[in-house]
Amino acid sequence: MTTATTAGAERMTLLSALNVSLRTALAEDPRTLLMGEDIGRLGGVFRVTDGLQKDFGDERVMDTPLAESGIVGTAIGLALSGFRPVVEIQFDGFVFPAYDQIVTQLAKMHARSRGRVRLPVVIRIPYGGAIGAVEHHSESPETLFAHVAGLRVMSPSNPSDAYWMLQEAVRSDDPVIFLEPKRRYYDTGEVDVRATARPHPQGARVVRAGSDLTLAAYGPMVATCLDAAAAASEEGHDLEVVDLRSISPIDFDTLVRSVGRTGRLVIAHEAPVFFGAGAEIAARVTERCFYQLEAPVLRVGGFHSPYPPSRLEDAYLPGLDRVLDAVDRALAA
Amino acid sequence: MSDDTVRLLTPEGVRVEHPEYALDATPEELRSLYRDMALARRFDAEGVTLQRQGELGLWPSLLGQEAAQVGSVRALRDDDHAFPSYREHAVAMGRGLDPLALMRLFRGVDNGDWDPEEHHFHLYTLVIGSQTLHATGYAMGLAKKGAESAVVGYFGDGATAQGDVSEAFNFAAVYGAPVVFFCQNNQWAISESNERQSRVPLYRRAQGFGFPGVRVDGNDVLATLAVTRRALERARQGEGPTLIEAFTYRMGAHTTSDDPTRYRDTAEVESWRAKDPLLRLERLLRAEGSADDAFFAETEAAGEVLATRVRTAVRALSVPGTDHLFDHVYAESHALVDEERAAFDVYQASFVQEV
Numbered sequence: 286m287t288t289a290t291t292a293g294a295e296r297m298t299l300l301s302a303l304n305v306s307l308r309t310a311l312a313e314d315p316r317t318l319l320m321g322e323d324i325g326r327l328g329g330v331f332r333v334t335d336g337l338q339k340d341f342g343d344e345r346v347m348d349t350p351l352a353e354s355g356i357v358g359t360a361i362g363l364a365l366s367g368f369r370p371v372v373e374i375q376f377d378g379f380v381f382p383a384y385d386q387i388v389t390q391l392a393k394m395h396a397r398s399r400g401r402v403r404l405p406v407v408i409r410i411p412y413g414g415a416i417g418a419v420e421h422h423s424e425s426p427e428t429l430f431a432h433v434a435g436l437r438v439m440s441p442s443n444p445s446d447a448y449w450m451l452q453e454a455v456r457s458d459d460p461v462i463f464l465e466p467k468r469r470y471y472d473t474g475e476v477d478v479r480a481t482a483r484p485h486p487q488g489a490r491v492v493r494a495g496s497d498l499t500l501a502a503y504g505p506m507v508a509t510c511l512d513a514a515a516a517a518s519e520e521g522h523d524l525e526v527v528d529l530r531s532i533s534p535i536d537f538d539t540l541v542r543s544v545g546r547t548g549r550l551v552i553a554h555e556a557p558v559f560f561g562a563g564a565e566i567a568a569r570v571t572e573r574c575f576y577q578l579e580a581p582v583l584r585v586g587g588f589h590s591p592y593p594p595s596r597l598e599d600a601y602l603p604g605l606d607r608v609l610d611a612v613d614r615a616l617a618a
Numbered sequence: 619m620s621d622d623t624v625r626l627l628t629p630e631g632v633r634v635e636h637p638e639y640a641l642d643a644t645p646e647e648l649r650s651l652y653r654d655m656a657l658a659r660r661f662d663a664e665g666v667t668l669q670r671q672g673e674l675g676l677w678p679s680l681l682g683q684e685a686a687q688v689g690s691v692r693a694l695r696d697d698d699h700a701f702p703s704y705r706e707h708a709v710a711m712g713r714g715l716d717p718l719a720l721m722r723l724f725r726g727v728d729n730g731d732w733d734p735e736e737h738h739f740h741l742y743t744l745v746i747g748s749q750t751l752h753a754t755g756y757a758m759g760l761a762k763k764g765a766e767s768a769v770v771g772y773f774g775d776g777a778t779a780q781g782d783v784s785e786a787f788n789f790a791a792v793y794g795a796p797v798v799f800f801c802q803n804n805q806w807a808i809s810e811s812n813e814r815q816s817r818v819p820l821y822r823r824a825q826g827f828g829f830p831g832v833r834v835d836g837n838d839v840l841a842t843l844a845v846t847r848r849a850l851e852r853a854r855q856g857e858g859p860t861l862i863e864a865f866t867y868r869m870g871a872h873t874t875s876d877d878p879t880r881y882r883d884t885a886e887v888e889s890w891r892a893k894d895p896l897l898r899l900e901r902l903l904r905a906e907g908s909a910d911d912a913f914f915a916e917t918e919a920a921g922e923v924l925a926t927r928v929r930t931a932v933r934a935l936s937v938p939g940t941d942h943l944f945d946h947v948y949a950e951s952h953a954l955v956d957e958e959r960a961a962f963d964v965y966q967a968s969f970v971q972e973v
Contacts, residue, residue, distance in 0.1 A: 344762055350792055355751060355785030362755020365734065368762070386782070389745045390752070397729035398741060400946040434947050434955075458949035534953035 293479030300470040302444040303333050303409075305478055306451040307371065311341045317455060318363060319346045320356055321373030321409075330375055331411055331470060353383035360406050361390055369405045371455060377412040377464075378421025384429070391460045392435030407454045411467040412440075413505045413555050414602055417595045424592050425556035427504075430462040431533040431565075438533040440464035440504035442492075444474035446530060449483035464532075466505035489536035491543060495525035498549035498615055501540060501566060503529040506553045506603065513608040522616060532562055540566070541573045548579035549618075551611045553603050558586040580618030583611045623865060624845050625835040629893045631901020633840075641844040645908035651692065651839050652899045652909070653917050655684035658708035659896065660921030661717050664928055665707070665724070669874040673932050674724045678705045682837070682869030685895030686802045688712060689842025690770060690864070693850055697767040699738045699760075701753035703746075705802075706772050713739035717924075721932050728938065747773055747780030750799065754786045757797035757853070768796040768853035770846070776807025778823065779815045787827040787861070796853035798846065799824075799861045802836060804868035809881040824861035836866030837895040867893070940966070 297305070310317045319334055319341075325348040328335030338346035349356050353374060360370035374380045380387075387408065394402045414423035431438045437459050441447040447465070454461040477484060492507065493514050500510040507528045514524035527543050529535060544550045550570055552563035563584035570582055585603040593601045624639050643651075658680065665677040680687065683705070691712030694700060700709055711717050714737045723730035723742060734740040740756075743749035753771030760767055777783050778801060790797050803820055805812060816823075824831030830852075834845040842864055849860035867890035871878050878887075903909035944959040 350785070350788055352785045352788065354782055355789050358748065358751025358782060358785065359755030359758060359789050362752040362757070363759045363762075364755075365740070365752060366756045366759025366763070368759050382781075385745065386748060386751065390743075390748050393729075394741070395949055396946045397731060398734070398946075399728065399731040399942075400949065401731065401733045402741070403949050437948070437952070459952075534955075536953065 294475040294477040296473055297444055297476050298471050298473050299441070299444045299447045299466070300331060300333055302448040302476045303451055303465065304335055304337070305476070306448045307334060307337060308340070309452065309478070310371065310455040311337060311345060314369060314455075316367060316369045317345070318368050318370045319373070320349050320360055320370050322349060322351050322356075322375050324348060324373050329373060331467065333409070333465070334373065353379055353381075354386050357383040357386040357391060357406075357408065361386065361394070361404060364404045364406050365402065369455065371407040371409060374408060374410045376422045377410055377424040377426055380408075380410055380426060383408075387430070387436070387460075387462075388433050392433045395459070396435055403458045404460050405458050407451075407461045407463050409463045409465060411470075412464045413466050413468055414592065414598050415468040415505070417598075419595070420592070423595070423598065425554065425587065427462075427464055427532050427554075428556055428561050431562060436460055436462055436533060437531070438462045438464065439531045440466060441530065442466065442469065442502075442504055442507035442528050443472065445476045445484060446528075448476045448478060449485075450530065452483070453487065464504060468505050469508065472508065488531070489527050489529045489539035491525060491539070492528045493524070493526040495523040495547065497523045497547060498551065498612060499525045499527055499540070499543045499547045500608070500612070501527045501529060501550060501552045502554065503532060503562075505555060509603070509605060510553055510608060513605050513612065516605065516609060517612055522612065524612065535562075535566065537569055537573070540570060544570055544574045545577050548577055549615045550578070550582045551585060551608070551615055552582070553585045553608050553611075555587055555602055557589055558584045559589045561586050580615045583615050585611045623833045623835050624841045625838050626840040626844060627838045627898055627902060629837070629898050631898045631905055633902065636841070639841065639844040639848065641840045643840065645903075645906065648899065648903055649909055649913060651688055651843070652896065652903060653920070654688045654692070654708065654712060655839065655896050655899070656917045657921050657924055658684050658688065658711055660925050661711065661928065662707055664925040665721065666870070666874060668721070668929065668932055669724070674721060675726050676724050676873050676875060678873045679868075679870035680705050680707050682867045682890065682895070683802055683804055684708055685839035685899075686836035686842055686864035686866045689839040690800050690846040690862070692843050693846035694770060695767065695850075697738070697765070698850065699740065699753075699756060699767070699769045701740045701749045701756065701769065701771045702742055703749065703772050703774060703777070704742045704744050705774070706742075709772060710739055713737040715739050718928050718931050721928060722935060725932060725935055727935050747777040747782040747786075749773070750777070750783050750786035751789070754790045754795050754797050757790065757795035758793050761794070761796055766854055768798065768850050770798045770800050770850070772800050772802065774807065775801060775803040775805065775812055775815055775820060776810065777801070778820050787823065787829075787859070790859040791827045791829050794856065794858040796856070797859045798849040798853055799859060800846065801861065801863045802866055803863050804866050806868055806872070806878070806882065808872040808876060819863070821861055821863035829859045829861065831861040831863065833863045833865055836864030837893045837898070839895060839899060
């Protein structure tokens with residue numbers, strides 16, 4: 286699932302695409318700052334910021350004290366003073382000390398100031414499981430941010446989107462929660478970094494066309510859903526896969542058009558199903574596609590259980606088989 | 619009050635020397651400081667009255683803290699910045715903000731929507747301690763831009779127990795940010811006294827973070843001005859943060875929703891009444907012959923003019939249109955907000971009656 290190869294396209298990992306995108310942002314706008322724990326000499330624990338402090342200096346690529354609320358709170362102050370901070374939270378499970386600053390301050394200041402204050406802050410969070418990590422290193426907190434008015438929430442599924450969506454995030458005048466699917470960091474794809482505009486415009490994208498059922502996902506689950514669609518095709522089922530890309534806002538128009546064609550919808554995400562993004566999508570698609578639906582909208586995701594020890598995560602995460610099980614149930618209805 | 623408290627004016631209105639801090643103030647400056655405190659007190663009293671009349675939803679009174687606020691804000695230059703908590707009415711006035719803007723917030727017609735860059739007075743912050751990090755980040759930004767200005771972050775004694783305040787101290791220290799942490803220790807965090815917030819005097823916290831802390835008599839406007847001025851100079855010269863603990867007292871309730879008689883006794887309140895910040899400056903002004911009855915009468919009249927103006931203006935404030943629900947949630951278009959706005963417009967239009 287890569288963009289068509291063009292003259293300027295290079296094959297790279299999703300992780301490299303993020304690195305190049307941050308490099309572009311630093312080079313293009315002197316107001317851009319990177320902040321986070323271990324992002325300087327170490328280049329971040331995943332190396333997303335590798336080499337950036339060396340090239341842009343420690344005034345622009347700032348190693349911070351180990352204090353997430355402090356990082357986001359000072360990023361707000363820096364944004365108020367005219368900078369555009371891009372913050373790295375080291376792991377999904379470590380964002381919660383900053384949750385207060387994100388929810389009570391970052392998300393609301395534009396509205397409460399009636400537009401006088403803009404906070405162009407990007408918060409990058411490596412998220413999701415399937416890497417065999419210890420506790421607090423595999424979580425999917427997207428709903429906790431999507432529920433908060435004032436935040437934009439997005440998650441790329443492939444290297445090209447990683448590059449371009451991060452460009453979109455750093456250029457946005459709104460705060461953006463940018464969720465990086467860490468288990469896809471080493472997936473490779475074509476990225477046209479010399480293009481002047483992203484190859485696929487904003488909004489959801491149909492990454493595989495099909496006629497029997499729509500599979501909707503974002504971030505790490507898009508690849509799983511494409512695998513599921515390939516497996517289903519061997520059994521004669523033609524699935525459409527929609528990469529939502531953005532979780533706030535959600536491009537319902539693209540999704541509704543897809544479901545209008547297929548009549549069936551399965552939503553997959555790693556986050557718990559209960560009150561997850563799938564619940565909102567199911568409700569709205571049902572509202573808009575009630576007479577086109579041939580089956581109830583089904584959801585596949587994590588359980589209402591703390592993220593398990595890693596030896597159990599294959600059972601917790603919605604893998605290929607659980608996605609196909611939901612597909613079968615929807616097709617049988 | 620301990621011996622290491624900086625004081626330049628006693629409760630009896632007598633100027634005293636301090637080995638480290640001095641303040642040369644002309645009679646005109648002294649009168650001006652008095653006037654600012656008196657206007658703030660009168661404005662604040664109007665806030666309490668308007669709340670009692672049902673015109674405001676809530677009012678946090680600054681009564682007793684006039685010297686801490688007026689003295690500190692007077693030390694700021696135009697290019698400096700103040701990040702307030704929610705009780706800094708005199709700081710707002712000192713920065714030139716129309717105090718009516720504060721009442722708009724507490725009337726519930728907006729959430730405090732003044733332009734922070736107009737007077738370099740940032741938005742009120744109701745979540746305790748959050749703004750100390752914003753002040754620190756702003757100061758870090760000023761330093762990055764090479765600006766020769768500084769930031770004062772205001773907070774209370776209760777806030778010192780918040781993690782954000784400790785994180786702000788630490789960030790400011792490690793980056794050498796040009797920020798002054800101005801803690802108004804008014805002795806009470808709603809009903810909880812200092813003993814429930816800290817085991818050490820608050821100003822000593824700074825030492826653990828690697829920067830100076832100083833306790834000042836917060837009811838002494840001259841000492842507060844001198845101490846804040848010195849801290850701001852340090853900040854501007856790249857010497858990093860300072861913590862100032864202004865030792866003062868909240869004479870009124872925490873807010874108009876609070877009943878302080880449930881948790882503190884009259885004797886304590888009366889002992890602080892004897893340390894009143896306005897009274898001591900009035901005594902000095904009269905003793906030095908720097909102000910006469912006419913000045914005090916004139917100041918009182920100016921307070922009445924201010925009170926009348928805000929009272930009239932508050933009562934005339936209109937309820938914002940429902941567009942405000944959707945207008946500024948995001949800086950850029952957001953599909954969900956657009957959809958909900960459109961649906962709400964249709965819903966509202968359904969009530970329009972045909973004539």
